[in-house]
Structures are given as C-alpha cells and as structure tokens.
Amino acid sequence: MVFFEGEGPMLRSCFSSVIALAVLAGATLGSPAAASAPLIDGLGGPAGFGELTQFPNDDASSNELNLPFGLNFFGTNYNSFFVNNNGNVSFGSPLGSFTPTPFPASSLPIIAPYWGDVDTRNQPGGGAVYIGSPNSNTVVVTWNDVGFFSNDNSKTNNFQMVLSNRPETGSGNFDIEFRYNRLEWTTGGASGGTGGLGGTPAQAGYDAGDFTNSFTLPGSRTADVLNLQNTSNVSSDTPGIWQLLIRNGSITTGTTPETPLLPTIVNDGSFVFDFNVVLNQTVFIDPIISVGYDYVVNSGPNIASALFPSVPVEAGGFQLFGFNSMTNLYDVPLGSVAPQTVFNFAPGGVSRFGVRGIDMSALLDPGDPTAFVTGLTFVNAGTVNLSQTPFTIDTGPGAVPEPASWVMLIAGFGLVGAAMRRRRGALVAG
Structure with missing residues (x-):
C-alpha cells in the first residue's frame, strides 16, 4: 500500500462495499478479451448505455448536461458537466484538445478515463458516446467501440466512467470508477500516432484545475496505457477496474495512515x-x-x-x-x-x-x-x-x-x- 502524505486515491464501487485503491498496477492479469472489465449496460437507449451525448464527431463535446446530484470537486461544487468526445468529462466548459497534456495541465477541471484522440465519424452501428443512469445516485458515461483520428476504426476502445453519489458520507462526496473493457489503440494520427499506436499516447486520471492536485493512472502517455484493461487498483480479480474516492472535495485515501493507498497484486506475489x-x-x-x-x-x-x-x-x-x-x-x-x-x-x-x-x-x-x-x-x-x-x-x-x-x-x-x-x-x- 502506498500513502502520499496529503494526497492519494481510493474508492468504493457503486455496486460493492468500500474497497481501498492501489496506486499502481504492474501486473498482467489475463488477456483483454477474457479478463477485462464488463461494461455496465441495461441503461436504455440505442446500445443499452443510455442516450447519445453527441452525434458522431471528432473533437466535439456535449451540451452542458445536468447531474442528478451535486459534486464537490476540490472545493468547487458542480451540478453539471460536459462530456467530451476525446475520452473525458470537464466542469465549467467543454474540452476539445485531442493530445493529452501531462497533469496538472490547466485551470479546467477534468476527469479522464482515457484522454486520447477519439474519432467516431466512421463507426457504423456503434462508436458513440452515451450517458445513462441506473439510479438517481449513479451516472455512467460510455465510450462504446470508439475509433481514433482520422476516421479510423481498424482498432476500437470500449470503456466507461461511473460517478456515484455518496451523501451518507457528506454532502458533495462521490466516487469515481473507470471500467476498461477493451483497449486497442493509444494515439490518433494528429498526435503522432500511426495505425493507432506511437506518438503521444492517451492519459487517464483526473486534474483538479488548480495546477496542484492531480492523479495519473500508470502507463499514461506511454504504450503501457493499454495495460489498464489488464490491471486494477481494486484486486487481481477485477482487471480493468480503477477506482477513486472524493471526500470533502479531495481524494482522501492516502491522507492518513488509516487510509493508505493499496498495492496492486502482481502474479509473482510482488x-x-x-x-x-x-x-x-x-x-x-x-x-x-x-x-x-x-x-x-x-x-x-x-x-x-x-x-x-x-x-x-x-x-x-x-x-x-x-x-x-x-x-x-x-x-x-x-x-x-x-x-x-x-x-x-x-x-x-x-x-x-x-x-x-x-x-x-x-x-x-x-x-x-x-x-x-x-x-x-x-x-x-x-x-x-x-x-x-x-x-x-x-x-x-x-x-x-x-x-x-x-x-x-x-x-x-x-x-x-x-x-x-x-x-x-x-x-x-x-
């Protein structure tokens, strides 16, 4: 377990009991097809993931969407957000940037399950970004079988972000969960990639927008970001699931010895x-x-x-x-x-x-x-x-x-x- 004094991630899945989070995964827990996280579906809409947030596009965003509950994200309360095509959501304004900048990147708060150059313009029968709610305390955003710039669906990624209201722990408290079902590409052509790989690969994590508080998942901006589908900060039994917990406006795990960051189990016992x-x-x-x-x-x-x-x-x-x-x-x-x-x-x-x-x-x-x-x-x-x-x-x-x-x-x-x-x-x- 790793604990950063004053900062660190942890989270409870919206469908399970409280689980502490590991800082880093270095394990390969199985092939993506056999082991990666299943996506939450049954949310209605054309693909079972809820309603479309935007038409197929490149670098666009949704309209400002109301949240069913308020979020306290590093001291600022939000009741709405923008879903951005390029694998993230932002608060206050949309984000069209397609090449990920290392966190902390700007004054714009974002939560990014997979910030890369998503292109959904050539995705017949799929490849779209959806939002759905299984209940009033949960919001699920899904990037379903999305391709990469430019108009390329030779490789596709399938992932989700889940936000869960936790009012029993305090007003504005919430959980974040990233679910990686399939990751095949890392980089769009305008970010230096060729065939979906190389260049400046995707980044995952969050940026509080204060140039101080941020967290980046392992492998971000490297080819190893694909391993997020095979690793987890929850347990070796949940490959592809990464969790964070926000309490009183900030990440709480790691701020005390009682809530340190947990390691990821590696197959060789390390x-x-x-x-x-x-x-x-x-x-x-x-x-x-x-x-x-x-x-x-x-x-x-x-x-x-x-x-x-x-x-x-x-x-x-x-x-x-x-x-x-x-x-x-x-x-x-x-x-x-x-x-x-x-x-x-x-x-x-x-x-x-x-x-x-x-x-x-x-x-x-x-x-x-x-x-x-x-x-x-x-x-x-x-x-x-x-x-x-x-x-x-x-x-x-x-x-x-x-x-x-x-x-x-x-x-x-x-x-x-x-x-x-x-x-x-x-x-x-x-």
Whole structure:
C-alpha cells in the first residue's frame, strides 16, 4: 500500500462495499478479451448505455448536461458537466484538445478515463458516446467501440466512467470508477500516432484545475496505457477496474495512515508502485504480508528512512537486512528498530531492503491489504517505481518454526499462511 502524505486515491464501487485503491498496477492479469472489465449496460437507449451525448464527431463535446446530484470537486461544487468526445468529462466548459497534456495541465477541471484522440465519424452501428443512469445516485458515461483520428476504426476502445453519489458520507462526496473493457489503440494520427499506436499516447486520471492536485493512472502517455484493461487498483480479480474516492472535495485515501493507498497484486506475489515524491515527504506503503517483506526501488531515488507500525514483534524488534548480490539473499544485517520508530539508512540510502521479525502472534493476513502501514522517505525528489514482495510463512499444524528459526527464513521461503486473520497497523507520519 502506498500513502502520499496529503494526497492519494481510493474508492468504493457503486455496486460493492468500500474497497481501498492501489496506486499502481504492474501486473498482467489475463488477456483483454477474457479478463477485462464488463461494461455496465441495461441503461436504455440505442446500445443499452443510455442516450447519445453527441452525434458522431471528432473533437466535439456535449451540451452542458445536468447531474442528478451535486459534486464537490476540490472545493468547487458542480451540478453539471460536459462530456467530451476525446475520452473525458470537464466542469465549467467543454474540452476539445485531442493530445493529452501531462497533469496538472490547466485551470479546467477534468476527469479522464482515457484522454486520447477519439474519432467516431466512421463507426457504423456503434462508436458513440452515451450517458445513462441506473439510479438517481449513479451516472455512467460510455465510450462504446470508439475509433481514433482520422476516421479510423481498424482498432476500437470500449470503456466507461461511473460517478456515484455518496451523501451518507457528506454532502458533495462521490466516487469515481473507470471500467476498461477493451483497449486497442493509444494515439490518433494528429498526435503522432500511426495505425493507432506511437506518438503521444492517451492519459487517464483526473486534474483538479488548480495546477496542484492531480492523479495519473500508470502507463499514461506511454504504450503501457493499454495495460489498464489488464490491471486494477481494486484486486487481481477485477482487471480493468480503477477506482477513486472524493471526500470533502479531495481524494482522501492516502491522507492518513488509516487510509493508505493499496498495492496492486502482481502474479509473482510482488506489488509494484509508480509515484512522484517530494523531498522530505513521507510515503506510506502497506503490502499484503504476514511476517515480513522486501522492498526494491526499480527506478528513482533511494529510500532514506523507514517507519513501521505498532504490531507485535519478536525480541529485538524489526530486523532489517540488506540485499547480498553474492548470495542473492537478504542476509546483510542493517540493524533493528522498534515499532513506530524511524530507522535511518546510511547516507545515500538503499535501493532495496528486507524487514523481518513480525511476531506470528500478530496474525497478519496476507489477504488484508491494510495489515501493515509503513512510512518511507527518499533521498531525493523524483518519480519512483518500487516493487514489494511479501514474506509469508505457513502456520498450519507442524509448519510453525521456533522463534530462533526466523533468521534462517530470510532466504525467502514464501509459504502461504494458512491460519491468518486481519489486523491493521496504526502509524503517524514522521
């Protein structure tokens, strides 16, 4: 789990219970045709997605459309929005730009499930943008089988944005969900693309329009944006679904250790994060773990310090280990630290480390992504790509090692725990 102090995404699906959001997906969870998110339909209209927002076009927008509920989006209340052909909605005025500008981009607030150069002029029998409402607290905007500029439907994308009213949590609070059913193209011809690829690819996320608050989904403005259909910030069982939660006018997940950002589960058991850090900013990370875990900075600044939560630990506290390239193990002792105490790495920081010593009595559930909140600082500002691999142990009968045996387990015998329960670590940012 990643927590950015003062900013971060999370959301509850309008059709499910509250689910915390992962910052980054690095997993390929299956082929798009077999695994990507189904679109919400049954909303009436010519294609089952509601009414057309605009006729087939290039770079146009709908009229200003009334929302069935008010939204508080970063301190401004909105009761209407514009649906833009190019894969986004905007507040206050329409947006015709077809090449995505890196967020934060302008003074215009937008929510963009897939901002790219959509062209629906050559889409017989489909390829249109619809709006529908399954109920008075939900709005669904669908880009159905849309092609790309110019007049090209040799590849098509199929995706949705769902806005859900959450009045029980406060006036103006709402959830955002992006659903990617099929993504085949990234770029229109006027954005440098050829055959729907290359050039400046599409971008997904939001921009508050204040030149400060924004969030970009992984892979945006790169060829990897196509992977949004195969990845998720909800779970490995929901490829193609990405969620955000807006409370009191801003993204709330990540603003406290109790609501950190969650990792995306990767098939090999690791978690991957991509995020920007500011010097001296604390970033909270919470993996799905049982008795320890390993961090690896794949790119970006080294880790300067770590702060762990208050959970039961073995005698001596948390044990930290550096990576030994000769043995390919985390067997270089770095020191120990008590819960809720900052551990400072040597000058220059470390690009990878392992932590052990969580007592089995903590019964941390590898399936609970809020089990262990950790604060990290970095030696420099920059963009970080960080992977995280849980260290688990089988707690079934006959499989529990004696405490003295834990040091022998730093080689990484990753046996999945069989008798764990959920526990959340509490932490205050340092």
